[in-house]
């Protein structure tokens with residue numbers, strides 16, 4: 529209804545315009561440029577309510593989505609030979625695109641206030657040398673500097689967008705780098721909010737190396 533009315537008045541305006549150039553109401557070029565206004569915030573189409581905690585969102589949405597990208601390239605050992613795994617078929621690229629879309633869109637769910645962990649779950653935050661921050665500590669950190677939290681969100685989103693571009697070009701070489709960037713985007717947030725201790729970080733790196741290359745021989 530509103531759309532129709534706008535279209536009709538635009539048509540009338542066009543007719544009038546033929547006869548008298550300035551006969552229509554509408555934006556006229558201002559003689560003096562008005563002071564820059566802040567961009568109006570676009571309202572959401574509806575309310576957003578969280579279903580799960582950050583921890584569960586990570587486990588069930590962000591982490592599995594990232595595997596579509598992480599698993600797309602890599603070196604696997606097959607019959608004692610190093611073999612490069614790269615996307616080959618359209619289905620392979622489809623999966624990478626699904627991962628990228630889920631990450632780019634899904635990470636914005638971290639802007640909805642939600643608990644960091646399920647009720648009663650305190651993370652590994654107790655004991656003499658706790659590895660992880662408690663949900664309350666993470667929340668306090670976020671509330672002290674929400675800009676940083678949002679920067680980490682945008683950083684991950686950017687990698688999602690980067691991967692989407694790569695999928696369009698089917699550029700396997702760039703996918704290797706994007707996979708590295710993705711890892712950085714995850715870790716740079718985790719180091720801030722989840723396990724900020726250096727020690728915890730080193731242990732995590734050790735675990736990751738062990739996962740990739742097996743236990744070191746002592």
Ligand code: HEC
Pocket residue numbers: 582583584586587590591594631638644645651662663666677680681684710713714715717718721722
């Ligand atoms: C904006 C910050 C942020 C980004 C970006 C982020 N995470 Fe997380 N992630 C967290 C926080 C905070 C926790 C810890 C929540 C808790 O345990 O209270 C977490 C926890 C996790 C967990 C643990 C879940 C569990 O069940 O214990 C996994 C797995 C995880 N993230 C994977 C990822 C991956 C993979 C990426 C990148 C693709 C990523 N995260 C990006 C903030 C982030």
